Amino acid sequence: MIKNVYLLLAGFFLISFTACKKSPSSGNDTGTTTTTTTSIPSGAGDGVTLTNSGTTATFNLYAPGKGTVSVIGDFNNWTPTVMNKTTDGTRFWVTINNLNPNTEYSYQYVIDGTIKVADPYSHKVLDPVNDPGIPTTVYPNLKAYPTGKTTGEVSDFFANDPAYSWKVTNFTRPAQKNLVVYELLVRDFVATHSYQTLTDTLNYIASLGVNAIELLPVNEFEGNDSWGYNSNFMFALDKYYGTPNAYKAFIDACHQRGIAVIQDIVLEDQFGSSPMVEMYANSDGTPAANNPWFDQQNMHPDAVGYQLNHSVAATQYFTENVMKYWMQEYHIDGYRFDEAKGYTQVNSTTEDAWAAYDASRVALWTKYNNYMKSLDPTFYTILEMFSANSEEQQYVSQGMMCWTNLSTPGEQATMGYATNPSWDISGLFYDQYGFPATGTSPYGLVAYFESHDQERLQFKNGAYGNSSGSYNVQNLATGLKRDELGAVFMFASPGPKMLWQFGELGYDISIDQNGRTGDKPILWNYNTDPNRRHLYGVYQKMINMKVKNPVFTTTTFKYDLQTDPVKYIQLTDPTAAANVVVVGNFDVVTNTATIPFTGTGTWTDNITGTTINVTSANMSMTLAPGEYHVYSSSPLKQ
Numbered sequence: 001m002i003k004n005v006y007l008l009l010a011g012f013f014l015i016s017f018t019a020c021k022k023s024p025s026s027g028n029d030t031g032t033t034t035t036t037t038t039s040i041p042s043g044a045g046d047g048v049t050l051t052n053s054g055t056t057a058t059f060n061l062y063a064p065g066k067g068t069v070s071v072i073g074d075f076n077n078w079t080p081t082v083m084n085k086t087t088d089g090t091r092f093w094v095t096i097n098n099l100n101p102n103t104e105y106s107y108q109y110v111i112d113g114t115i116k117v118a119d120p121y122s123h124k125v126l127d128p129v130n131d132p133g134i135p136t137t138v139y140p141n142l143k144a145y146p147t148g149k150t151t152g153e154v155s156d157f158f159a160n161d162p163a164y165s166w167k168v169t170n171f172t173r174p175a176q177k178n179l180v181v182y183e184l185l186v187r188d189f190v191a192t193h194s195y196q197t198l199t200d201t202l203n204y205i206a207s208l209g210v211n212a213i214e215l216l217p218v219n220e221f222e223g224n225d226s227w228g229y230n231s232n233f234m235f236a237l238d239k240y241y242g243t244p245n246a247y248k249a250f251i252d253a254c255h256q257r258g259i260a261v262i263q264d265i266v267l268e269d270q271f272g273s274s275p276m277v278e279m280y281a282n283s284d285g286t287p288a289a290n291n292p293w294f295d296q297q298n299m300h301p302d303a304v305g306y307q308l309n310h311s312v313a314a315t316q317y318f319t320e321n322v323m324k325y326w327m328q329e330y331h332i333d334g335y336r337f338d339e340a341k342g343y344t345q346v347n348s349t350t351e352d353a354w355a356a357y358d359a360s361r362v363a364l365w366t367k368y369n370n371y372m373k374s375l376d377p378t379f380y381t382i383l384e385m386f387s388a389n390s391e392e393q394q395y396v397s398q399g400m401m402c403w404t405n406l407s408t409p410g411e412q413a414t415m416g417y418a419t420n421p422s423w424d425i426s427g428l429f430y431d432q433y434g435f436p437a438t439g440t441s442p443y444g445l446v447a448y449f450e451s452h453d454q455e456r457l458q459f460k461n462g463a464y465g466n467s468s469g470s471y472n473v474q475n476l477a478t479g480l481k482r483d484e485l486g487a488v489f490m491f492a493s494p495g496p497k498m499l500w501q502f503g504e505l506g507y508d509i510s511i512d513q514n515g516r517t518g519d520k521p522i523l524w525n526y527n528t529d530p531n532r533r534h535l536y537g538v539y540q541k542m543i544n545m546k547v548k549n550p551v552f553t554t555t556t557f558k559y560d561l562q563t564d565p566v567k568y569i570q571l572t573d574p575t576a577a578a579n580v581v582v583v584g585n586f587d588v589v590t591n592t593a594t595i596p597f598t599g600t601g602t603w604t605d606n607i608t609g610t611t612i613n614v615t616s617a618n619m620s621m622t623l624a625p626g627e628y629h630v631y632s633s634s635p636l637k638q
Helices: 001-021 196-202 202-208 244-256 313-330 351-354 359-375 389-394 405-413 459-462 476-492 525-528 530-548
Strands: 047-051 056-062 069-073 084-086 091-096 102-112 114-116 153-158 180-184 213-214 219-221 231-237 260-265 334-337 380-383 401-405 443-446 497-500 555-558 565-572 580-585 591-596 600-603 611-614 618-623 626-630
Touching: 047 153, 056 102, 069 091, 180 530, 196 244, 202 244, 202 530, 219 389, 231 313, 244 260, 260 313, 260 380, 313 359, 334 600, 359 380, 359 389, 389 401, 405 459, 405 476, 459 476, 476 530, 476 565, 476 580, 476 626, 525 530, 565 591, 580 591, 580 618
Parallel strands: 180 213, 180 497, 213 260, 260 334, 334 380, 380 401, 401 443, 443 497
Antiparallel strands: 047 056, 056 091, 069 102, 084 091, 102 114, 102 153, 219 231, 555 565, 565 580, 580 626, 591 618, 600 611, 600 626
């Protein structure tokens, strides 16, 4: 009798356990009980993994410390399907069957019954507020938001979304030492703000001679009208500029023209609509103490969003997944990491303290760079660092590059002001930072006079330029000639260089017009102005000469770019093909100076095509204000 009772009880418990256990493959459980399982199905990555020709989807969410997670979406009529929890309590997963691979599905996660978020690993996000502002010409057939089914941003997947067929599969990237980067914001470059129009405009950029284009952030960001630095979904392409295939076609077209594509990316922080913030947030929307990715306070004075804590494994795992995704899915050639100096846990309240040598930051960037190089050995890593020279030396010696902001001395030089602050542009040369002339160190600084973050040179010339008598930098024609003067010195110095969009035409709308990050006029009519076209021609000549002649990669040079009004650069060609001397008068009055040449005889002015007879290795020259020359001992390739 007792034995029969035990058997009865055992049977009862077995039936009860079986009834409560949810089948992970059914996708039909809408209860609230989460089953703990040992592992996620093999091959299921973060986010959504599609199998069985798109008829099966496995959802996988990292959510340590959460009690329950359900998935809701088009596939279950937006009623919760409870997900399984792994035994370590860090992940939730479920497999949904019987999907139609020709149907585009939207979905969200519901966490602990109250928090509703899109998937951090979404490749596409639907936004009920901002999607209506995206023209159908830019993003055709955009799926309608599931109004009435849910609220907030939703994730999206489509198994049979047409794949892009790459035309260029073996692109050879330009050598780092020859890199000339054209930085642009799609929104302010073409009126349609679309990848399609940008692709159609590539011949203009290619004819300039640049061999790399750097796009401001293109992953999903808050709103539509933005520079893109307010990121919220790191795996999704922002729809405001076009479809994934349109972006891929742009990259492909760049590669066909020998142009690398560098993507500006923000992995230092995220904004409040990021699901990674929302999943673990205080009542005021700030990251909570149990957030596995974010700091509860920002660690540096320039922080804008919520700072990611790169000292923890969860953030490093996420970051490396983001890096890998864009590299492999979109065939990009490099990253420019915004606020790279902010990848730190050293709490700094001043700019000087923040810029101090940080050994943990060096170790972190070494790790990230090694990871990217393990995926693609020639991939470009560009850091917006602005830290101590000794720290930046650690990066450039590993083949990374650091932004070098010379906007202030560049502006002073083109405006014609020697002091307050100085027109010293010697920072164009790596030796000014204590870097050696060996390995990758001479080619580790991406120097520029303009970027998206700085005021435009020609605006400064027109608004504040110096004058003497009839010579006035504020005169448009004179100001544009001063831009030419600045360009020949910037591009003549060895190492990577960068220009901001339309700088080659003397764009003279202030960065602060319509607000710093607001829309700026797109002035293609500049092309009809002969003075602006002449400036374009000087940029074109200098860039082509820089890329095609080894003298511009030399580590044997002399220069005087500091206090004297007549500045010069002397370059000795390592192949003995042609030595170069660049000379220019940055003053607003005529000046005479002694210019060192590497030899006597006939030298060619590569801008005008004329020649001079150099009679002395140290030759006295008198230059009018703004006059410049790019001399070589034999004509340069252009």
